[in-house]
Amino acid sequence: MARQLIRLAGVGKNYRKGRELVRVLEGITLGIEEGDFVGLMGPSGSGKTTLLNLLGGLDKPTRGDVEVDGKTISKLSSGALAKWRASNIGFIFQFYNLLPVLTAARNVGLPLLLTSLSASQRRKHVNTALQLVGLADRAKHYPRELSGGQEQRVAIARAIVSDPPILLCDEPTGDLDRATADEIMSLLQRLNRDYGKTIVMVTHDPRAASFAHRVLHLDKGELSKKPVDLH
Protein backbone atom coordinates (compact mmCIF):
# COMPACT_ATOMS: atom_id res chain seq x y z
CA MET A 1 0.00 0.00 0.00
CA ALA A 2 1.35 3.46 -0.96
CA ARG A 3 2.20 5.83 1.85
CA GLN A 4 0.09 8.85 2.60
CA LEU A 5 1.76 11.92 1.08
CA ILE A 6 -0.81 14.62 1.88
CA ARG A 7 -2.94 14.78 5.02
CA LEU A 8 -5.51 17.39 5.96
CA ALA A 9 -7.02 17.26 9.41
CA GLY A 10 -10.07 19.36 10.26
CA VAL A 11 -9.05 22.11 7.87
CA GLY A 12 -11.23 25.20 7.67
CA LYS A 13 -10.73 28.49 5.90
CA ASN A 14 -12.51 31.78 6.48
CA TYR A 15 -12.27 35.01 4.53
CA ARG A 16 -13.38 38.37 5.68
CA LYS A 17 -15.37 40.26 3.09
CA GLY A 18 -15.88 43.69 4.59
CA ARG A 19 -17.63 42.98 7.87
CA GLU A 20 -18.90 39.63 6.75
CA LEU A 21 -17.07 36.43 7.63
CA VAL A 22 -17.19 33.98 4.75
CA ARG A 23 -16.58 30.31 5.59
CA VAL A 24 -15.01 28.92 2.41
CA LEU A 25 -13.92 25.53 3.73
CA GLU A 26 -15.15 23.64 6.75
CA GLY A 27 -13.91 20.47 8.45
CA ILE A 28 -11.89 19.08 5.59
CA THR A 29 -10.20 15.86 6.57
CA LEU A 30 -8.48 14.13 3.72
CA GLY A 31 -5.60 11.82 2.89
CA ILE A 32 -3.91 11.54 -0.50
CA GLU A 33 -1.46 8.76 -1.16
CA GLU A 34 1.79 9.06 -3.05
CA GLY A 35 1.14 8.50 -6.78
CA ASP A 36 -2.57 9.20 -6.48
CA PHE A 37 -4.46 11.23 -9.11
CA VAL A 38 -7.31 13.06 -7.46
CA GLY A 39 -9.98 15.07 -9.23
CA LEU A 40 -11.67 17.83 -7.29
CA MET A 41 -15.09 18.88 -8.53
CA GLY A 42 -17.87 21.06 -7.30
CA PRO A 43 -19.90 24.11 -8.20
CA SER A 44 -18.29 27.55 -8.50
CA GLY A 45 -17.54 29.02 -5.09
CA SER A 46 -17.48 25.63 -3.39
CA GLY A 47 -13.87 26.13 -2.31
CA LYS A 48 -12.02 23.92 -4.81
CA THR A 49 -9.30 26.42 -5.69
CA THR A 50 -8.96 27.46 -2.05
CA LEU A 51 -8.35 23.84 -1.11
CA LEU A 52 -5.79 23.53 -3.91
CA ASN A 53 -4.04 26.69 -2.67
CA LEU A 54 -3.86 25.26 0.85
CA LEU A 55 -2.31 22.05 -0.49
CA GLY A 56 0.23 24.08 -2.46
CA GLY A 57 1.20 26.33 0.44
CA LEU A 58 -0.09 29.45 -1.32
CA ASP A 59 -2.54 30.04 1.50
CA LYS A 60 -2.86 28.99 5.14
CA PRO A 61 -5.88 27.43 6.80
CA THR A 62 -7.79 29.26 9.50
CA ARG A 63 -8.20 25.99 11.38
CA GLY A 64 -6.60 22.57 11.18
CA ASP A 65 -3.34 21.39 9.69
CA VAL A 66 -2.04 20.62 6.25
CA GLU A 67 0.72 18.05 6.31
CA VAL A 68 2.76 17.09 3.25
CA ASP A 69 5.31 14.30 3.41
CA GLY A 70 5.33 14.52 7.19
CA LYS A 71 5.83 18.29 7.28
CA THR A 72 3.10 20.57 8.62
CA ILE A 73 3.27 23.24 5.95
CA SER A 74 0.45 25.28 7.46
CA LYS A 75 2.87 26.29 10.22
CA LEU A 76 5.69 27.45 7.94
CA SER A 77 6.55 31.12 7.45
CA SER A 78 5.84 32.63 4.03
CA GLY A 79 9.57 32.61 3.18
CA ALA A 80 9.91 28.96 4.16
CA LEU A 81 6.76 28.15 2.22
CA ALA A 82 8.18 29.75 -0.93
CA LYS A 83 11.27 27.55 -0.62
CA TRP A 84 9.15 24.51 0.08
CA ARG A 85 6.96 25.14 -2.97
CA ALA A 86 10.00 25.46 -5.22
CA SER A 87 11.05 21.89 -4.53
CA ASN A 88 7.77 20.14 -3.82
CA ILE A 89 4.99 21.60 -5.97
CA GLY A 90 4.41 22.10 -9.65
CA PHE A 91 1.49 24.38 -10.48
CA ILE A 92 -0.53 24.16 -13.67
CA PHE A 93 -3.06 26.95 -14.26
CA GLN A 94 -6.11 27.31 -16.46
CA PHE A 95 -4.60 30.22 -18.41
CA TYR A 96 -1.07 28.79 -18.44
CA ASN A 97 0.46 31.91 -16.84
CA LEU A 98 3.52 31.90 -19.07
CA LEU A 99 5.67 35.03 -19.12
CA PRO A 100 5.19 36.62 -22.55
CA VAL A 101 8.69 38.13 -22.68
CA LEU A 102 10.37 34.74 -22.31
CA THR A 103 10.75 31.92 -24.83
CA ALA A 104 9.23 28.53 -24.05
CA ALA A 105 12.61 27.26 -22.86
CA ARG A 106 13.16 30.23 -20.56
CA ASN A 107 9.65 29.91 -19.15
CA VAL A 108 10.30 26.27 -18.42
CA GLY A 109 13.66 27.11 -16.84
CA LEU A 110 12.22 29.64 -14.37
CA PRO A 111 11.89 27.26 -11.39
CA LEU A 112 15.46 26.09 -11.95
CA LEU A 113 16.71 29.61 -11.20
CA LEU A 114 15.82 28.77 -7.60
CA THR A 115 18.17 25.79 -7.58
CA SER A 116 21.95 25.51 -7.47
CA LEU A 117 22.14 23.94 -10.94
CA SER A 118 24.63 25.34 -13.41
CA ALA A 119 23.46 26.97 -16.63
CA SER A 120 24.31 23.87 -18.69
CA GLN A 121 22.57 21.58 -16.20
CA ARG A 122 19.53 23.84 -16.35
CA ARG A 123 19.51 23.69 -20.14
CA LYS A 124 19.64 19.88 -19.97
CA HIS A 125 16.69 19.75 -17.57
CA VAL A 126 14.68 22.18 -19.72
CA ASN A 127 15.31 20.08 -22.84
CA THR A 128 14.24 16.93 -21.05
CA ALA A 129 11.03 18.57 -19.80
CA LEU A 130 10.21 20.01 -23.21
CA GLN A 131 10.88 16.62 -24.86
CA LEU A 132 8.59 14.97 -22.35
CA VAL A 133 5.72 17.28 -23.31
CA GLY A 134 6.56 16.94 -27.02
CA LEU A 135 7.66 20.52 -27.60
CA ALA A 136 11.44 20.29 -27.95
CA ASP A 137 11.15 21.91 -31.37
CA ARG A 138 9.32 24.92 -29.92
CA ALA A 139 11.97 25.81 -27.33
CA LYS A 140 12.77 29.17 -28.87
CA HIS A 141 9.20 30.19 -29.54
CA TYR A 142 7.50 32.87 -27.49
CA PRO A 143 4.09 32.16 -25.92
CA ARG A 144 2.37 34.35 -28.53
CA GLU A 145 3.72 32.03 -31.21
CA LEU A 146 2.16 28.94 -29.62
CA SER A 147 -1.36 27.52 -29.63
CA GLY A 148 -3.32 27.19 -26.38
CA GLY A 149 -2.53 23.50 -26.14
CA GLN A 150 1.14 24.14 -26.73
CA GLU A 151 1.17 26.87 -24.11
CA GLN A 152 -0.34 24.47 -21.58
CA ARG A 153 2.29 21.90 -22.46
CA VAL A 154 4.99 24.48 -21.83
CA ALA A 155 3.30 25.24 -18.50
CA ILE A 156 3.33 21.54 -17.66
CA ALA A 157 7.02 21.35 -18.60
CA ARG A 158 7.63 24.28 -16.23
CA ALA A 159 5.73 22.44 -13.49
CA ILE A 160 7.79 19.27 -13.79
CA VAL A 161 11.23 20.67 -14.67
CA SER A 162 12.46 20.67 -11.08
CA ASP A 163 10.95 17.22 -10.56
CA PRO A 164 8.52 18.03 -7.74
CA PRO A 165 6.57 15.06 -6.33
CA ILE A 166 3.22 16.89 -6.46
CA LEU A 167 1.40 18.57 -9.35
CA LEU A 168 -1.51 20.84 -8.55
CA CYS A 169 -3.70 21.66 -11.53
CA ASP A 170 -6.37 24.33 -11.50
CA GLU A 171 -8.73 23.73 -14.42
CA PRO A 172 -5.88 22.69 -16.74
CA THR A 173 -8.24 22.09 -19.67
CA GLY A 174 -10.66 24.93 -18.95
CA ASP A 175 -9.41 27.04 -21.84
CA LEU A 176 -8.92 24.28 -24.40
CA ASP A 177 -11.05 22.50 -27.01
CA ARG A 178 -12.03 18.89 -26.48
CA ALA A 179 -9.26 17.27 -28.56
CA THR A 180 -6.52 19.41 -27.04
CA ALA A 181 -7.96 18.88 -23.56
CA ASP A 182 -7.73 15.14 -24.09
CA GLU A 183 -4.09 15.45 -25.12
CA ILE A 184 -3.30 17.46 -22.00
CA MET A 185 -5.13 14.96 -19.79
CA SER A 186 -3.26 12.08 -21.41
CA LEU A 187 -0.02 13.89 -20.69
CA LEU A 188 -0.97 14.37 -17.04
CA GLN A 189 -2.01 10.74 -16.86
CA ARG A 190 1.40 9.70 -18.21
CA LEU A 191 3.18 11.89 -15.67
CA ASN A 192 1.17 10.19 -12.95
CA ARG A 193 1.52 6.66 -14.25
CA ASP A 194 5.09 6.66 -15.59
CA TYR A 195 6.77 9.22 -13.37
CA GLY A 196 4.85 8.69 -10.16
CA LYS A 197 3.65 12.28 -9.82
CA THR A 198 0.90 12.78 -7.28
CA ILE A 199 -1.72 14.95 -8.96
CA VAL A 200 -4.58 16.94 -7.51
CA MET A 201 -6.71 18.56 -10.20
CA VAL A 202 -9.57 21.00 -9.88
CA THR A 203 -11.96 20.71 -12.80
CA HIS A 204 -15.49 21.38 -13.90
CA ASP A 205 -15.16 18.98 -16.77
CA PRO A 206 -16.37 15.41 -16.05
CA ARG A 207 -14.37 14.15 -19.02
CA ALA A 208 -11.13 15.54 -17.55
CA ALA A 209 -12.11 14.20 -14.13
CA SER A 210 -12.50 10.73 -15.62
CA PHE A 211 -8.72 10.57 -16.04
CA ALA A 212 -8.32 10.73 -12.25
CA HIS A 213 -8.13 7.66 -9.99
CA ARG A 214 -10.79 9.15 -7.80
CA VAL A 215 -12.91 12.26 -7.72
CA LEU A 216 -13.83 14.26 -4.63
CA HIS A 217 -16.81 16.56 -4.59
CA LEU A 218 -16.84 19.82 -2.70
CA ASP A 219 -20.08 21.54 -1.90
CA LYS A 220 -20.35 24.73 0.16
CA GLY A 221 -16.88 24.17 1.55
CA GLU A 222 -17.41 20.60 2.67
CA LEU A 223 -16.36 17.31 1.13
CA SER A 224 -19.35 15.34 -0.02
CA LYS A 225 -19.61 11.72 1.10
CA LYS A 226 -21.69 10.60 -1.87
CA PRO A 227 -19.89 9.10 -4.91
CA VAL A 228 -19.37 11.43 -7.87
CA ASP A 229 -21.29 10.66 -11.05
CA LEU A 230 -19.14 11.60 -14.03
CA HIS A 231 -21.79 10.91 -16.64
Next chain:
Amino acid sequence: MFGWLTQTAALSALNLRSLPRRPGTAAVAMSGIAALTGVFAGVLSMASGFEKTMEGTGQEDVALVLRSGSTAELNSRFDGEQANVIRFAPGIARDAAGEPEVSAELFWIVNAVGKSSGTEANVALRGIQPNGYSLRNNYRLAEGREFTPGRFELIVGRGARNQFVGLEPGQTIRFGKTEWLVTGMFETGGSVFESELWCDVNVLQSAYQLGNGFQVVRARVDGPDGRLRLEEALGDDQRLSVDVWSEKQFYSDQAEDTAALITTIGLPVSVLMGIGAVFAALNAMYASIAARARELATLRAVGFGSFPTALATLLESVVLAFLGGVLGCAIAWFALNGFQASTLAASFSQVVFNFAVTPDLLARGIVAALIVGLVGGIFPAVRAATAQVTAALREL
Protein backbone atom coordinates in the same frame (compact mmCIF):
# COMPACT_ATOMS: atom_id res chain seq x y z
CA MET B 1 22.75 28.48 -1.48
CA PHE B 2 20.84 30.37 -4.11
CA GLY B 3 19.39 33.12 -2.08
CA TRP B 4 17.64 36.35 -2.63
CA LEU B 5 20.45 37.88 -4.70
CA THR B 6 20.08 35.35 -7.51
CA GLN B 7 16.31 35.65 -7.33
CA THR B 8 16.49 39.44 -7.39
CA ALA B 9 18.78 39.36 -10.41
CA ALA B 10 16.46 36.98 -12.27
CA LEU B 11 13.34 38.98 -11.39
CA SER B 12 15.00 42.27 -12.29
CA ALA B 13 16.01 40.93 -15.68
CA LEU B 14 12.39 39.87 -16.23
CA ASN B 15 11.03 43.24 -15.14
CA LEU B 16 13.39 45.12 -17.42
CA ARG B 17 12.65 42.85 -20.36
CA SER B 18 8.97 43.61 -19.94
CA LEU B 19 9.53 47.39 -20.00
CA PRO B 20 8.92 47.72 -23.77
CA ARG B 21 5.43 46.29 -23.18
CA ARG B 22 4.66 49.34 -21.04
CA PRO B 23 6.13 52.20 -23.09
CA GLY B 24 3.53 54.76 -21.96
CA THR B 25 3.99 54.53 -18.21
CA ALA B 26 7.73 54.05 -18.50
CA ALA B 27 7.95 57.16 -20.70
CA VAL B 28 5.88 59.23 -18.24
CA ALA B 29 8.14 58.27 -15.35
CA MET B 30 11.30 58.82 -17.36
CA SER B 31 10.23 62.18 -18.76
CA GLY B 32 9.16 63.41 -15.29
CA ILE B 33 12.54 62.48 -13.89
CA ALA B 34 14.33 63.84 -16.98
CA ALA B 35 12.56 67.19 -16.51
CA LEU B 36 13.55 67.27 -12.85
CA THR B 37 17.17 66.44 -13.62
CA GLY B 38 17.24 68.95 -16.46
CA VAL B 39 15.95 71.79 -14.29
CA PHE B 40 18.13 70.76 -11.36
CA ALA B 41 21.22 70.63 -13.57
CA GLY B 42 20.12 73.86 -15.27
CA VAL B 43 19.87 75.80 -12.03
CA LEU B 44 23.15 74.46 -10.72
CA SER B 45 24.89 75.08 -14.04
CA MET B 46 23.68 78.67 -13.96
CA ALA B 47 25.05 79.16 -10.47
CA SER B 48 28.29 77.36 -11.25
CA GLY B 49 28.72 79.22 -14.55
CA PHE B 50 28.27 82.54 -12.77
CA GLU B 51 30.68 81.51 -10.05
CA LYS B 52 33.19 80.33 -12.64
CA THR B 53 33.04 83.69 -14.41
CA MET B 54 33.42 85.65 -11.20
CA GLU B 55 36.09 83.40 -9.76
CA GLY B 56 37.99 83.56 -13.03
CA THR B 57 38.20 87.29 -12.50
CA GLY B 58 40.93 89.00 -10.60
CA GLN B 59 44.47 88.24 -9.63
CA GLU B 60 46.10 87.64 -6.29
CA ASP B 61 48.84 90.19 -7.03
CA VAL B 62 46.41 92.97 -7.83
CA ALA B 63 44.92 95.03 -5.02
CA LEU B 64 41.66 96.94 -5.16
CA VAL B 65 41.45 100.04 -3.06
CA LEU B 66 37.88 101.12 -2.29
CA ARG B 67 36.43 103.65 0.07
CA SER B 68 36.08 102.15 3.52
CA GLY B 69 32.87 100.14 3.89
CA SER B 70 32.20 99.86 0.16
CA THR B 71 31.39 96.36 -0.97
CA ALA B 72 31.08 97.37 -4.63
CA GLU B 73 32.98 99.72 -6.89
CA LEU B 74 29.76 101.59 -7.56
CA ASN B 75 29.44 103.00 -4.05
CA SER B 76 33.10 103.89 -3.59
CA ARG B 77 34.48 107.36 -4.26
CA PHE B 78 37.83 109.23 -4.09
CA ASP B 79 38.99 112.54 -5.35
CA GLY B 80 42.03 112.89 -7.55
CA GLU B 81 44.28 113.89 -4.66
CA GLN B 82 43.41 110.78 -2.68
CA ALA B 83 43.97 108.67 -5.77
CA ASN B 84 47.44 110.17 -6.05
CA VAL B 85 48.23 109.35 -2.42
CA ILE B 86 47.30 105.74 -3.10
CA ARG B 87 49.30 105.72 -6.34
CA PHE B 88 52.57 106.44 -4.57
CA ALA B 89 51.96 104.36 -1.45
CA PRO B 90 54.42 101.62 -0.42
CA GLY B 91 53.73 98.03 -1.49
CA ILE B 92 52.86 98.92 -5.06
CA ALA B 93 54.98 97.40 -7.84
CA ARG B 94 56.71 99.66 -10.34
CA ASP B 95 57.15 99.12 -14.06
CA ALA B 96 60.42 99.22 -16.02
CA ALA B 97 60.26 103.00 -16.14
CA GLY B 98 59.87 103.18 -12.37
CA GLU B 99 56.23 104.25 -12.55
CA PRO B 100 53.70 102.64 -10.17
CA GLU B 101 51.57 99.97 -11.84
CA VAL B 102 48.28 101.61 -10.99
CA SER B 103 45.01 102.38 -12.72
CA ALA B 104 42.58 104.74 -11.02
CA GLU B 105 39.20 103.88 -12.46
CA LEU B 106 35.59 104.87 -12.65
CA PHE B 107 32.80 102.31 -12.77
CA TRP B 108 29.78 103.89 -14.36
CA ILE B 109 26.44 102.34 -15.26
CA VAL B 110 24.94 103.00 -18.69
CA ASN B 111 21.89 101.50 -20.39
CA ALA B 112 22.10 99.21 -23.39
CA VAL B 113 19.43 97.17 -25.14
CA GLY B 114 19.65 93.39 -24.71
CA LYS B 115 19.75 91.44 -27.97
CA SER B 116 17.44 88.66 -26.76
CA SER B 117 15.14 90.63 -24.44
CA GLY B 118 14.92 93.87 -26.41
CA THR B 119 14.80 95.74 -23.12
CA GLU B 120 17.30 98.08 -21.55
CA ALA B 121 19.73 96.74 -19.00
CA ASN B 122 22.59 98.09 -16.92
CA VAL B 123 26.00 97.78 -18.49
CA ALA B 124 29.25 98.77 -16.85
CA LEU B 125 31.22 101.51 -18.60
CA ARG B 126 34.64 101.49 -17.01
CA GLY B 127 37.04 104.34 -17.31
CA ILE B 128 40.64 103.14 -17.09
CA GLN B 129 44.11 104.57 -17.16
CA PRO B 130 46.83 103.21 -19.49
CA ASN B 131 47.97 100.61 -16.90
CA GLY B 132 44.38 99.30 -16.84
CA TYR B 133 45.18 96.92 -19.71
CA SER B 134 48.27 95.32 -18.22
CA LEU B 135 46.64 94.97 -14.80
CA ARG B 136 44.35 92.37 -16.41
CA ASN B 137 46.68 89.46 -17.22
CA ASN B 138 44.38 87.86 -19.78
CA TYR B 139 43.58 91.07 -21.65
CA ARG B 140 43.73 90.66 -25.41
CA LEU B 141 42.40 92.95 -28.12
CA ALA B 142 40.45 90.58 -30.35
CA GLU B 143 39.12 93.00 -32.93
CA GLY B 144 39.68 96.62 -34.07
CA ARG B 145 41.91 98.95 -32.08
CA GLU B 146 42.08 100.31 -28.56
CA PHE B 147 40.37 103.60 -27.76
CA THR B 148 42.34 106.77 -28.21
CA PRO B 149 42.81 108.59 -24.88
CA GLY B 150 40.99 111.93 -24.84
CA ARG B 151 38.33 110.84 -27.32
CA PHE B 152 34.78 109.57 -26.90
CA GLU B 153 35.82 106.11 -27.89
CA LEU B 154 35.42 102.79 -26.18
CA ILE B 155 36.23 99.12 -26.55
CA VAL B 156 33.73 96.41 -25.68
CA GLY B 157 34.14 93.06 -23.96
CA ARG B 158 33.21 89.96 -25.95
CA GLY B 159 30.32 89.09 -23.62
CA ALA B 160 28.89 92.61 -23.76
CA ARG B 161 29.03 92.62 -27.53
CA ASN B 162 27.23 89.27 -27.73
CA GLN B 163 24.49 90.32 -25.34
CA PHE B 164 23.72 93.93 -26.30
CA VAL B 165 22.87 95.72 -29.53
CA GLY B 166 24.96 98.49 -31.08
CA LEU B 167 28.31 97.35 -29.74
CA GLU B 168 29.97 96.14 -32.93
CA PRO B 169 33.37 97.69 -33.61
CA GLY B 170 32.88 100.62 -35.96
CA GLN B 171 29.41 101.44 -34.65
CA THR B 172 28.55 104.49 -32.59
CA ILE B 173 26.36 104.30 -29.55
CA ARG B 174 24.72 107.06 -27.53
CA PHE B 175 24.84 107.01 -23.72
CA GLY B 176 23.08 110.07 -22.29
CA LYS B 177 24.14 113.10 -24.26
CA THR B 178 27.34 111.61 -25.56
CA GLU B 179 27.92 109.58 -28.68
CA TRP B 180 30.72 107.02 -28.43
CA LEU B 181 32.60 105.24 -31.17
CA VAL B 182 33.20 101.53 -30.61
CA THR B 183 36.78 101.01 -31.78
CA GLY B 184 37.43 97.43 -30.80
CA MET B 185 36.50 94.27 -28.94
CA PHE B 186 38.55 92.68 -26.19
CA GLU B 187 38.73 89.42 -24.26
CA THR B 188 39.90 88.68 -20.74
CA GLY B 189 39.71 84.89 -20.64
CA GLY B 190 35.95 84.80 -19.98
CA SER B 191 36.18 86.88 -16.82
CA VAL B 192 33.65 89.44 -15.64
CA PHE B 193 35.54 92.24 -17.44
CA GLU B 194 34.24 90.89 -20.74
CA SER B 195 30.80 92.15 -19.69
CA GLU B 196 32.14 95.71 -19.57
CA LEU B 197 32.87 98.61 -21.91
CA TRP B 198 36.17 100.39 -21.39
CA CYS B 199 37.09 103.98 -22.15
CA ASP B 200 39.57 106.62 -21.04
CA VAL B 201 38.81 107.53 -17.41
CA ASN B 202 39.37 111.24 -18.03
CA VAL B 203 36.88 111.22 -20.90
CA LEU B 204 34.35 109.47 -18.68
CA GLN B 205 34.89 112.11 -15.97
CA SER B 206 34.12 114.89 -18.41
CA ALA B 207 31.23 113.08 -20.13
CA TYR B 208 29.36 112.76 -16.85
CA GLN B 209 30.81 115.85 -15.13
CA LEU B 210 32.42 113.79 -12.43
CA GLY B 211 35.24 116.23 -11.78
CA ASN B 212 38.55 114.61 -10.88
CA GLY B 213 36.81 111.75 -9.10
CA PHE B 214 37.54 108.03 -9.10
CA GLN B 215 35.87 105.01 -7.55
CA VAL B 216 38.60 102.42 -7.38
CA VAL B 217 42.33 102.24 -7.58
CA ARG B 218 43.69 99.06 -9.01
CA ALA B 219 47.36 98.37 -8.27
CA ARG B 220 49.80 95.54 -8.81
CA VAL B 221 51.38 94.81 -5.44
CA ASP B 222 55.07 94.36 -4.95
CA GLY B 223 55.78 90.80 -3.78
CA PRO B 224 53.82 88.49 -1.50
CA ASP B 225 53.64 91.00 1.36
CA GLY B 226 52.93 93.97 -0.94
CA ARG B 227 49.21 94.10 -0.20
CA LEU B 228 49.84 93.99 3.55
CA ARG B 229 52.34 96.86 3.30
CA LEU B 230 49.92 98.85 1.15
CA GLU B 231 47.09 98.17 3.60
CA GLU B 232 49.21 99.28 6.58
CA ALA B 233 50.44 102.41 4.82
CA LEU B 234 46.97 103.48 3.69
CA GLY B 235 45.50 102.62 7.09
CA ASP B 236 47.98 104.92 8.77
CA ASP B 237 47.29 107.81 6.40
CA GLN B 238 44.88 110.36 7.93
CA ARG B 239 43.86 111.63 4.49
CA LEU B 240 42.30 108.33 3.56
CA SER B 241 39.66 105.99 4.80
CA VAL B 242 39.92 102.97 2.54
CA ASP B 243 39.76 99.18 2.39
CA VAL B 244 42.33 97.16 0.46
CA TRP B 245 41.09 93.98 -1.15
CA SER B 246 42.78 91.21 -3.06
CA GLU B 247 41.15 91.56 -6.49
CA LYS B 248 40.59 87.81 -6.64
CA GLN B 249 38.92 87.70 -3.22
CA PHE B 250 36.75 90.70 -4.09
CA TYR B 251 35.17 89.01 -7.11
CA SER B 252 34.99 85.65 -5.41
CA ASP B 253 32.94 87.18 -2.56
CA GLN B 254 30.61 88.83 -5.05
CA ALA B 255 30.15 85.51 -6.84
CA GLU B 256 29.12 83.69 -3.69
CA ASP B 257 26.22 86.02 -2.97
CA THR B 258 24.73 85.94 -6.45
CA ALA B 259 25.30 82.21 -6.93
CA ALA B 260 23.62 81.59 -3.58
CA LEU B 261 20.70 83.73 -4.74
CA ILE B 262 20.35 81.75 -7.99
CA THR B 263 20.47 78.49 -6.05
CA THR B 264 18.00 79.75 -3.45
CA ILE B 265 15.49 80.64 -6.14
CA GLY B 266 16.16 77.59 -8.32
CA LEU B 267 16.28 74.83 -5.75
CA PRO B 268 12.67 75.12 -4.52
CA VAL B 269 11.59 74.77 -8.15
CA SER B 270 13.70 71.63 -8.39
CA VAL B 271 12.24 70.29 -5.14
CA LEU B 272 8.68 70.83 -6.41
CA MET B 273 9.55 69.12 -9.66
CA GLY B 274 11.17 66.35 -7.65
CA ILE B 275 7.93 65.76 -5.77
CA GLY B 276 6.10 65.63 -9.12
CA ALA B 277 8.68 63.19 -10.46
CA VAL B 278 8.27 60.96 -7.39
CA PHE B 279 4.55 60.70 -8.15
CA ALA B 280 5.29 59.98 -11.81
CA ALA B 281 7.63 57.18 -10.77
CA LEU B 282 5.10 55.95 -8.20
CA ASN B 283 2.36 55.90 -10.80
CA ALA B 284 4.54 54.12 -13.36
CA MET B 285 5.55 51.46 -10.88
CA TYR B 286 2.01 50.87 -9.62
CA ALA B 287 0.92 50.53 -13.25
CA SER B 288 3.82 48.18 -13.85
CA ILE B 289 2.95 45.81 -11.02
CA ALA B 290 -0.77 46.02 -11.80
CA ALA B 291 -0.11 45.05 -15.41
CA ARG B 292 2.02 42.10 -14.31
CA ALA B 293 0.10 41.07 -11.20
CA ARG B 294 -0.56 37.57 -12.49
CA GLU B 295 3.01 37.14 -13.71
CA LEU B 296 4.38 38.20 -10.34
CA ALA B 297 1.92 35.90 -8.57
CA THR B 298 2.97 33.02 -10.82
CA LEU B 299 6.61 33.63 -10.00
CA ARG B 300 5.80 33.72 -6.29
CA ALA B 301 3.79 30.49 -6.67
CA VAL B 302 6.75 28.87 -8.39
CA GLY B 303 8.87 29.73 -5.35
CA PHE B 304 10.33 33.21 -5.80
CA GLY B 305 10.35 35.04 -2.47
CA SER B 306 8.56 38.25 -1.60
CA PHE B 307 11.75 40.11 -0.61
CA PRO B 308 13.44 39.57 -4.00
CA THR B 309 10.15 40.58 -5.67
CA ALA B 310 10.18 43.87 -3.73
CA LEU B 311 13.86 44.47 -4.45
CA ALA B 312 13.41 43.81 -8.16
CA THR B 313 10.49 46.25 -8.30
CA LEU B 314 12.59 48.85 -6.53
CA LEU B 315 15.46 48.22 -8.91
CA GLU B 316 13.15 48.66 -11.90
CA SER B 317 12.11 52.04 -10.52
CA VAL B 318 15.73 53.01 -9.97
CA VAL B 319 16.70 51.91 -13.48
CA LEU B 320 13.84 53.97 -14.96
CA ALA B 321 14.97 56.92 -12.85
CA PHE B 322 18.55 56.45 -13.96
CA LEU B 323 17.53 56.44 -17.62
CA GLY B 324 15.40 59.55 -17.00
CA GLY B 325 18.31 61.16 -15.19
CA VAL B 326 20.70 60.44 -18.04
CA LEU B 327 18.16 61.86 -20.49
CA GLY B 328 17.75 65.00 -18.36
CA CYS B 329 21.51 65.42 -18.05
CA ALA B 330 21.93 64.98 -21.80
CA ILE B 331 19.29 67.64 -22.44
CA ALA B 332 20.93 69.98 -19.92
CA TRP B 333 24.32 69.34 -21.47
CA PHE B 334 23.29 69.93 -25.07
CA ALA B 335 20.86 72.76 -24.39
CA LEU B 336 22.63 74.65 -21.65
CA ASN B 337 26.33 73.93 -21.53
CA GLY B 338 28.06 77.05 -22.80
CA PHE B 339 24.73 78.85 -23.18
CA GLN B 340 25.41 82.52 -22.62
CA ALA B 341 23.23 84.59 -20.33
CA SER B 342 23.57 87.69 -18.23
CA THR B 343 22.34 88.63 -14.83
CA LEU B 344 22.43 91.63 -12.57
CA ALA B 345 25.36 91.12 -10.28
CA ALA B 346 26.35 92.71 -6.98
CA SER B 347 27.95 95.50 -9.05
CA PHE B 348 24.42 96.46 -10.24
CA SER B 349 25.53 95.86 -13.79
CA GLN B 350 24.89 92.91 -16.03
CA VAL B 351 27.48 90.17 -15.85
CA VAL B 352 27.61 87.91 -18.86
CA PHE B 353 28.38 84.29 -18.08
CA ASN B 354 28.20 80.84 -19.63
CA PHE B 355 26.17 78.03 -18.09
CA ALA B 356 28.66 75.44 -16.90
CA VAL B 357 27.28 71.89 -16.93
CA THR B 358 30.18 70.18 -15.21
CA PRO B 359 30.66 66.42 -14.64
CA ASP B 360 30.23 66.98 -10.91
CA LEU B 361 26.94 68.69 -11.52
CA LEU B 362 25.75 65.92 -13.84
CA ALA B 363 26.60 63.41 -11.14
CA ARG B 364 24.49 65.40 -8.68
CA GLY B 365 21.62 65.38 -11.20
CA ILE B 366 21.86 61.60 -11.55
CA VAL B 367 21.96 61.18 -7.76
CA ALA B 368 18.79 63.33 -7.49
CA ALA B 369 17.13 61.13 -10.14
CA LEU B 370 18.14 57.95 -8.30
CA ILE B 371 16.72 59.30 -5.05
CA VAL B 372 13.44 60.03 -6.83
CA GLY B 373 13.44 56.50 -8.29
CA LEU B 374 14.14 54.98 -4.90
CA VAL B 375 11.44 56.97 -3.09
CA GLY B 376 8.94 56.45 -5.92
CA GLY B 377 9.64 52.71 -5.96
CA ILE B 378 9.31 51.93 -2.26
CA PHE B 379 5.52 51.74 -1.97
CA PRO B 380 5.01 49.82 -5.24
CA ALA B 381 7.77 47.43 -4.13
CA VAL B 382 5.98 46.80 -0.85
CA ARG B 383 2.73 46.24 -2.72
CA ALA B 384 4.39 43.82 -5.16
CA ALA B 385 5.82 41.83 -2.25
CA THR B 386 2.69 41.73 -0.14
CA ALA B 387 0.06 41.22 -2.86
CA GLN B 388 -2.06 38.12 -2.27
CA VAL B 389 -0.75 35.47 -4.63
CA THR B 390 -4.04 33.58 -4.61
CA ALA B 391 -6.08 36.65 -5.54
CA ALA B 392 -3.68 37.72 -8.29
CA LEU B 393 -3.66 34.24 -9.80
CA ARG B 394 -7.41 34.45 -10.32
CA GLU B 395 -7.18 37.75 -12.20
CA LEU B 396 -7.77 37.46 -15.92
